[in-house]
Amino acid sequence: MKIVNPVLTGFHPDPSMIRVGDTYYLANSTFEWWPGVRIHESQDMVHWNFVTCPLNRVSQLDMRGNPSSGGVWAPDLSYADGKFWLVYTDVKMVTGTFKDGTNYLVTADDIRGPWSEPIKLNYVGFDASLFHDDDGRKYLVQQTWDHREYHHRFDGITLTEFDTTTMQLKPETARTIWAGTDVKLTEGPHLYKINGWYYLFCAEGGTTYNHQETVARSRTLDALSFATMPGDEPFLGNYDTPRSVLQKQGHGSLVDTPGGEWYYASLCGRPWHHDTESSIGPRGWCTLGRETSIQKVEWDTEGWPHVVGGHGGQLEVEAPQDAIVTDAPITRNQHDEFDNDQLGHDWNTLRVPFNSAMGRVGGGALELIGQGSLHNLFDLSLVARRWQAFEFDAETCVSFDPHTYQAMAGLTNYYSDANWSWAFVTWDEKRSCRVIEVAQSDRNAYTSYLQDQAIVVPDGADVWLKTKVRTSTYSYAYSFDGTTWHDIPVTLDAKILSDDYVFERLDGYFTGAFVGLAAVDYSGYGTTATFHHFDYQEL
Template identity: 35%
Template sequence: MTVARNPVIRGFAPDPSLIRVGEWYYVATSSFEWFPTIPLHRSRDLAHWEYAGHVRGAAPGGSLRGVPDSAGIWAPSLSWDGERFWVVYTIVRSVGTRYFDLDTYVSTATAVDGEWTAPRRVVSHGFDPALFHHEGRLWLLNMQSDHRPGGRRFAGIVLTELDRSTLRPLGDTHLLLQHDRLIEGPKLLIRDGWYYLILAEGGTGVEHGVRVARSRTLTGPYELDELPLLTTRDDPKVPLQKAGHAELVRTPSGEWFLSHLTARPLHTAHGIRCTLGRETAVQAVTWDSEGWPRLRQGGWHPAVEVEVPAAGAPTSGVPDGAGPPATPETVRASSEGLPTWPWSSPRAAPDASWVDTTTRPGWIRLRGRQGPESLWDQSVLAQRITEHRAEVEVTVEARPRTFGEAAGLTLRYNTASYLSLDLTWAEPEGEPQRGQQWRGEGRTVLSLLERDGDGARQVAVVEVEPGQPITLGASIDGEEARFWYLHDGLRTPVGPPLDFTHLSDDYGPRLRFTGTLAGIHAQDLVAAEFTADFSGFRLVCGAE
């Protein structure tokens, strides 16, 4: 046996959809407003996972420009029909309103790291869809939302048959289940003549959980299990919190395992703060004498360590072209020379109009565009932070001439929560901010900015020599982030320690759904011509 240590995919990897094809397990996770869209990972033992590509083209037109923070691509569901991989997912364009303004799409591929078909829109009752392949027929599961005043935003689970060729609905939509507690994220499986609905229950925060219902017929009625399959809502001391949004998979030897999202919180004076976002975990499952799934360790709390089957040799059940890809350490640029995984960018993939890796080999050149609070065209490349202790550094070379030009190192949750240490321009010391940069006077400075729910603040300003490469860094230790730069070979602090927990799912008036990333960025708010060169980016996340 092998021991899997949860989370098995760490740092901003929520809503896992788990399937098995031959000896390989595949997981798709939500990407929200970030590219690459719908990251895919694979494993042969459920414990050790590697990046396997992403669903290219999942955002029609290649853009999510303008979508709010934590909107975009929600809860993709992966499936395999014996010949092709299928993925169904929803693009949500409104958050915090009665209307989700969403569209649900389906795409297919013969290999997860191959070409995915152009997304086709299907009936869009709500988010968290799933496909159920059964006896040659195709069914779409979804939650439905009632936007009307007095209506329930989570108004039950519905099922619609789709034509396999046209993806148009066939016949009526069936209401499978309604429940007093919020339910979403439906998945279907068949076992011993029962149809089982695996449901996310209670929302995606600390009340999250997994509930199961079953029926002898596909279209119901469905009976709810009296007990949850998985939750931590009853014990805030369980190390893996927010456990929910699950899917069951069977191993080649007949054992059952559950994928689910979870979070590792920091316990602060203000409550829990999940700076790493929601992550992917696995649990072992057995079936009780009445035919209900139960966690192998008993109860409903997730285990940190889980015994899983050791990997076997690949079999002919593995689809052509689905062998192991390059590891994340070597997947740095696409064939076009553009940064790819583990790099991510908000609302659009990197393109040659603002990213250049060829002019200066070994460096990434960014052309500055809009500011860090834009929902449209930011020049940002970032990587997921996966542990509560981390260090990041990068060398930047740039010649900012105005206060609208800046480039540097950013720790970023979203447009309303970020920390950044930027090389930029400032007025001569002692001169007030009057926007007179065109006079040709001023200083090259490092500016430390903090943005949270109270707005943006300039925490510190340090004058530096213009036109020279400078190494910037940040050290993260639980609740604190400390910024620094190299001066005469020594780390020189910039400003005081900052509250890193503002960059978390739980900061602010409502839940947020992504995670914190560390990266590089550039902006030019006037001419959009300023460029900055970066080299030696290094993100090290320490084991806990």
């Protein structure tokens, strides 16, 4: 049996993998998307099933106003003392000198919850993890942020003891245990104790094509006591394998099997390429965002870990010999008739949970009340799901009766508040009728493609909208009966919805493309759109 990478496709970065008994759990970053943190489980590392999103109350996570690519960074999942522990960061600033935010801790007796109210830890830096030592003591391990313009921003890895009596950190114990290597951008630390050694796994090089994972170790947890793995090669990385299908591997976590095998879960990217003049070089555009891969690990005679097959990793990996094979079908297709009064786990909103200000769901309809534009960081009526394949169709049917061009509702492909497009129904005051328009925001530059040629909607008709995503490009289509479809003559470049395109301007590039439903009415009158179904089918 083979692990086929990536094991979690589409926007599932920063994996924290643990084992409890014979079950493996993976927790992934969600950034500004709600609810916070996605957890999957598996008994064979091949088939992964969604379990829960533990941060599902505003009291645990309040991201209203967070910038794109802010929010939940690098959650750390662990199990000790008969319960699950989850450390996460809520980042309030993405670009600029400071990275204002807070590290929190929640716990649960059962992985499915309920999860506790959060304990505020600190904000020495982001990417914090909790290490449970075998003597019962606990430590917070974290990247350290330095705002000073004359210092490097990433100031090593800090260790701070956590008092389980007060459930608070002991700041007087804080010390830097490792300064990183010359690769710099040291982050994502996870600490393990194996055979009397403390092993520190850290990401370096930034989360682009120079991304890699480095290992250091020490016999103690004293300040600056960790020595880097010998040799010039990292533990994991694709900086020197530009033609590999998997790229950007690095930030992740280590786990052992009941039978004593070892595996490492890492983020990865799968680029497609069509622009040889791009400043990012030949590797291309990762529209699916950063995904999760798993590599097998072996140990040398000196006690250092190595990725089987070399530090570039493999697309297919031998599954654990003692795996409990579930043989569950892997499908990511989705069809929703909105019969339930709660949104399913495939759906996400931005920054805050789906609430009455956005609309309601159930009884065969999703009603979205028009609020702010798709640029809005506060009041936005949008529900969306991840792109999880390079080629898919998604469609919906909407009833919408606007009476101003400031009211719009339709189908969107969305990366961030600056980069998105949609096909939508709105009002044309010149012709006094409803019309279908296609518009795009490219780094906040807004373009209406149809303008005076916007497609007239017959009186009283519902509108079916479809998007056709085809790796490097995508388009929209419409129908007035759900059977006869007409392509809208606008072809859009999918790279605008990729991490790599956004990275060129350094304005937040940590998520991935989504497809979903939205309603806007920036006039403030709350015109409501009714969506009758949603269908996502990978090709």
